Amino acid sequence: MAHTTDPSALLSVDEYRRRVAELLVPTPTVNLPLDECLGLALAEGLTAPISLPPFDNSAMDGYAVRSADLAEAAPDRPVTLPVTADIPAGRVHVDELAAGTAHRIMTGAQLPPGADATVPVERTDGGTERVRIHATVAAGANVRGSGEDVTAGQTVLDAGCTLGAAQLGMASAVGSAELPVHRPPRVLVLSTGSELVRPGTPLRDGEIYESNGTMLAAAVRQCGGTAELLHFVPDDVAAFHSALEPYLEETDLILTSGGVSAGAYEVVKDALEGDEVRFEKVAVQPGMPQGAGHYTAGGRRVPVITLPGNPVSSIVSFEVFVRPALRRAGGHSTVERPRRRATLSETLRSSPSKRQYRRGLFDPESDTVTAQGGPGSHLLSGMAAANCLIQLPEESSEAPEGITVDVWLLDG
Structure with a gap:
């Protein structure tokens, strides 16, 4: 049964965040090739079966030597050694280096047994049969030791x-070659409204270009989910149900925008009447009207989150x-946006009963933040120019210039 709250009651932001988070469960683990894993969450820690480097190798193009053979080398008294082997990178079998000789060696090639250093070619005459070396070299110089980066059995990814x-x-x-990852959450994104028109087509009076669906689908993908976007669901309950039906089997979350306010023609609220969805007024600005619960049809019970229709809301x-809940469901250990403390560069008005999120431009060099655009929930240009959200607390009606505020970095 749908639930509505008393108009004067406001649910706290933190309580509603918990309610939304509880809707979604972790997605199952799948094994995917590396080139399909970008942006996904690792499901199990990865232990290295080998050391890195797996063998001692040269960090420079030059000559593998025994450092003791060069103890007397100097620019005016070079030491001359016979070059008894060439070692390119990738050679599997490498002959031992005899005392009093050198092997020409390339960067990344396996250091021969007996050698303990590499002399860079710049400190030699570059000889191929005999090489003159103009400087001493310490044991271990220009050598990448086996296990220097990673040892076998070490956890390299958490x-x-x-x-x-x-x-x-x-x-x-x-x-x-492949990794166990959490399958990306699959989100069905629905924009409702008979006034919505596909971008690129002429507008008639009373129509607007649809933007929320594009924006929300991109936001889903950006945080590691997959999005199926349904455009232009009209303000009709039957059409709403028909649009959802083909996608329910493969959907982890239904995400709608619009149709949740208190007026007439609120198709989302009307369509979900009688379902397990609670419509709330949340103490947040913008975005006070919210809804969350489950949509049941065709034997499927799918989480649904209904967002307000104004684009900034x-x-x-x-x-x-939504983003923290999706990140958690996708198995990510980091679910929140990076937070910073910043000095407000201007005085902003706020609502004492709501937590306000203003669009802002954060300057990391000065740790200051400046609001972008006004507080109106239709002012999308400020959101497009912003790199952060400025969080203003519920307790005050004014945030004066110079105060320190929390900002959420949107580029992190």
């Missing part, structure tokens, strides 16, 4: 880490309530 370029490089370096609500 469960829950987000797999970026460096993490996938690490997995590849220790020989992993919609994306701010996603950031505050």
Whole structure:
């Protein structure tokens, strides 16, 4: 049964965040090739089966030597050694280096037994049969020791880490062809409203270009989920149900925007009447009207989150309530945006009963933040120019210039 609250009652931001988080369960683990793992969360810690480097190798192009053979070398008294082998990178079998000789060696090539250093080619005459060396070298110089970076049995990636370029490089370096990851949460994104028109087509009076669906689908993908976008669901309950039906089997979350306020033609609220959805007024600005619960049809019971329709309300609500829940469901150990403390560069008005999130531009050099655009929930240009959200607390009606505030970095 749908639930509505007393108009004067406001649910706290933190309580509603917990309610949304409880809707979603962790996605199952799948094994995927490395080139399909970017942005996903590792499901199990990765232990290196080998050491890195796996063998002692040269850090320079030059000559593998015994350092003791060069104890008397100097620019005016070079030591001349016979070059008894060439060792390119990738050679598997390497002959032992005899005392009083040198092996020409390339960067990354295996250091021969008996050698304890590499002389850079710049300190020699570059000879191929005999080489004149103009400087001493310490034992271990220009050598990458076996296990210097990673030892066999070491955990190199923790469960829950987000797999970026460096993490996938690490997995590849220790020989992993695929990884166990959490399947990305699959989100069905629905924008409702008979007034919505596809971008690129002419507008008639009373119509607007649809933006929320595009914006929310991108936000889902950006935080590690997959998004199926349904455009232009009209303000009709039957059409709403029909649009959902083909996708329920493969959906982890239904995410809607619009149709949840107190007026007429609120199709989302009307369509979910009688379902397990609670519509709330949350103490947040923008984005006060919210809804969360489950949609049941065709034997499926799918979590649903309903966001308000004004574009800034919609994306701010996603950031505050939906993104952390999706990240957690996708197995990521880091679910929140990076937070910073910054000095407010201007005085901002706030609502004493609501936690306000203003669009802002954070300057990391001065640790200051400046609001972008006004507080109106339709002012999308300020959101497009922002790199952070400025969090203003519920307790005050004014945040004076110079006060320290929390900011959520949107680029992290």
